Amino acid sequence: MNLNIDHLHTDYLNDVSFELNNENMVILGSNGAGKTTLAKAIVNLKENDRIFCNTKKVCEMSSELRARLLNFIPSKLEVFDEYIDVHEFLELSLLNGTSHGEIEKVLRLLDIEHLAHKSCKEISSGESQLVLFAGGLLQNSELTLFDEPTANLDSDKKIKIFELLKRHQGLKLVITHDLNLAYKLGFRVLFLQNGTVTYDGSCEQFFDSENLFRLFGDSIKRVDDFFMVNYR
Amino acid sequence: MKLTILIGALILLSVSAFMGETQLDIQKILDPDAIEYLLFWDLRAPRVVVAFSSGAILALGGLVFQAVFRNSLTTPFTLGVSSGATLATAFGIIFLPASLVAFSSIFSFFGAFSTVLLLFLFARVLNTMQTGSLLLIGIALSFFYSAALMVLYYISDLQQSYSIIRFTMGSLNVVGFTHVYAVIAAAFLLLGVTLRYKHELRLILTSYDNAFLKGIEIKKINLILLFFVSISVGVSVSVVGPIGFVGLVIPHVIKLIYKQSSDKLILPVFFYGGVFLVLCDLIARNLGTVSEIPIGVVTSFVGGPFFIYLIGKRKNSNG
Numbered sequence: 168m169n170l171n172i173d174h175l176h177t178d179y180l181n182d183v184s185f186e187l188n189n190e191n192m193v194i195l196g197s198n199g200a201g202k203t204t205l206a207k208a209i210v211n212l213k214e215n216d217r218i219f220c221n222t223k224k225v226c227e228m229s230s231e232l233r234a235r236l237l238n239f240i241p242s243k244l245e246v247f248d249e250y251i252d253v254h255e256f257l258e259l260s261l262l263n264g265t266s267h268g269e270i271e272k273v274l275r276l277l278d279i280e281h282l283a284h285k286s287c288k289e290i291s292s293g294e295s296q297l298v299l300f301a302g303g304l305l306q307n308s309e310l311t312l313f314d315e316p317t318a319n320l321d322s323d324k325k326i327k328i329f330e331l332l333k334r335h336q337g338l339k340l341v342i343t344h345d346l347n348l349a350y351k352l353g354f355r356v357l358f359l360q361n362g363t364v365t366y367d368g369s370c371e372q373f374f375d376s377e378n379l380f381r382l383f384g385d386s387i388k389r390v391d392d393f394f395m396v397n398y399r
Numbered sequence: 400m401k402l403t404i405l406i407g408a409l410i411l412l413s414v415s416a417f418m419g420e421t422q423l424d425i426q427k428i429l430d431p432d433a434i435e436y437l438l439f440w441d442l443r444a445p446r447v448v449v450a451f452s453s454g455a456i457l458a459l460g461g462l463v464f465q466a467v468f469r470n471s472l473t474t475p476f477t478l479g480v481s482s483g484a485t486l487a488t489a490f491g492i493i494f495l496p497a498s499l500v501a502f503s504s505i506f507s508f509f510g511a512f513s514t515v516l517l518l519f520l521f522a523r524v525l526n527t528m529q530t531g532s533l534l535l536i537g538i539a540l541s542f543f544y545s546a547a548l549m550v551l552y553y554i555s556d557l558q559q560s561y562s563i564i565r566f567t568m569g570s571l572n573v574v575g576f577t578h579v580y581a582v583i584a585a586a587f588l589l590l591g592v593t594l595r596y597k598h599e600l601r602l603i604l605t606s607y608d609n610a611f612l613k614g615i616e617i618k619k620i621n622l623i624l625l626f627f628v629s630i631s632v633g634v635s636v637s638v639v640g641p642i643g644f645v646g647l648v649i650p651h652v653i654k655l656i657y658k659q660s661s662d663k664l665i666l667p668v669f670f671y672g673g674v675f676l677v678l679c680d681l682i683a684r685n686l687g688t689v690s691e692i693p694i695g696v697v698t699s700f701v702g703g704p705f706f707i708y709l710i711g712k713r714k715n716s717n718g
Contacts, residue, residue: 234614
């Protein structure tokens with residue numbers, strides 16, 4: 168699949184352009200840099216006409232085709248009706264040929280079988296993040312954009328999500344703050360600062376010490392293969 | 400609980416046409432020459448059917464509006480549909496020649512319908528289907544209509560004012576089945592459309608973003624749902640007047656009893672909305688007062704306190 172972002176301008180983004188050819192990506196950047204805005208623009212939740220998927224404008228696609236190609240997993244679960252439970256919520260993600268039986272499988276995979284019949288409004292923020300992630304796996308669009316998929320999770324769950332991002336089928340675009348996650352995933356890195364792309368390239372070069380210093384100053388310190396906040 | 404209520408409702412529906420100020424001899428109902436025949440088939444039966452269909456429309460309309468506007472206090476009335484109908488009817492009552500006043504119900508249908516068109520026009524011009532702003536426009540329209548209605552009161556004579564006031568209280572006084580067919584048709588049209596979009600409704604009940612990402616044409620679905628609710632509410636208001644509270648109370652009560660998401664409650668809300676209005680009408684007809692109490696008064700008297708009770712109960716059970 169080819170995704171082309173061609174001179175995208177929005178309230179927060181300033182002339183963002185890049186192209187993805189059957190590859191995964193990590194988007195890094197500080198708070199308010201425009202990461203979520205960019206992801207929402209790509210799936211056209213934020214309406215614009217600068218995104219092309221397989222040379223077709225996303226904003227001109229039929230809704231069905233768009234849902235087959237692109238999906239966005241927000242960082243917070245939002246459900247209006249208090250009586251919709253987790254299982255029912257996940258049923259709504261069965262649209263690209265995934266079967267009913269897959270729901271149980273994915274719930275087991277993420278260790279959240281016990282949530283199946285709880286109301287989506289009663290579960291914790293970490294749990295709802297796992298539910299959203301499960302929905303992304305079930306919808307199984309060609310490219311899935313994950314917004315901070317590990318932000319509220321315990322370390323064992325973080326590892327689980329990491330492994331799934333690494334090996335589950337489908338292309339992924341992962342927004343995160345977590346440098347260690349980005350490093351371990353090894354995907355191509357896009358770095359946003361104040362709505363402008365200041366780095367776009369391989370993971371290896373991104374974590375090169377000179378580049379890190381250029382982007383973060385001395386606030387990040389590398390210890391072996393880990394990146395620490397350098398509290399002084 | 401559900402079964403008890405269902406049995407009670409079915410009994411109520413089957414006996415309500417037989418209960419009233421005049422006791423009916425059941426055997427004479429089928430005798431075309433008896434006065435009972437006329438009373439039953441021309442007055443009581445159509446009345447029960449109109450009550451059921453209108454109640455069903457208002458309740459289901461409330462359910463759909465609450466989902467689409469993501470606001471549990473929304474009903475078709477909040478958007479000014481009923482005020483539009485009332486204003487147009489008042490206009491008809493005052494300006495139509497006395498011989499044509501019976502046609503003022505046609506006015507009320509067009510009042511309701513043009514309000515809906517006006518809302519859609521605003522939505523297009525402002526290029527927004529954001530439900531928040533549409534809701535505000537509806538509220539603004541309601542106020543505008545109320546002001547215009549005041550002007551009409553001011554220029555009308557005593558008799559006309561009285562007719563207008565009676566209309567705004569709602570009335571199930573229908574004679575014969577002519578108007579009844581329109582309300583039945585509107586009720587089942589709305590039911591059919593809502594059932595057809597059940598899946599989309601459930602997606603809307605999660606969040607608009609989620610529905611969008613699952614490949615739903617949200618703007619289109621919203622317009623279709625609002626359009627059909629408004630048409631059927633327009634038909635209902637034109638026949639029985641604006642009857643409040645049904646659209647607000649019934650969806651909430653059914654939700655508390657069934658404890659299921661709204662998309663699964665389409666049939667129960669439709670059915671019990673109808674039953675509720677039949678019950679209210681039964682009360683209105685059988686209080687033994689000189690003239691019957693307007694139906695809108697009864698729905699508010701029954702619905703208001705019950706609603707507050709339910710809110711209190713819900714708060715306790717949630718801790």
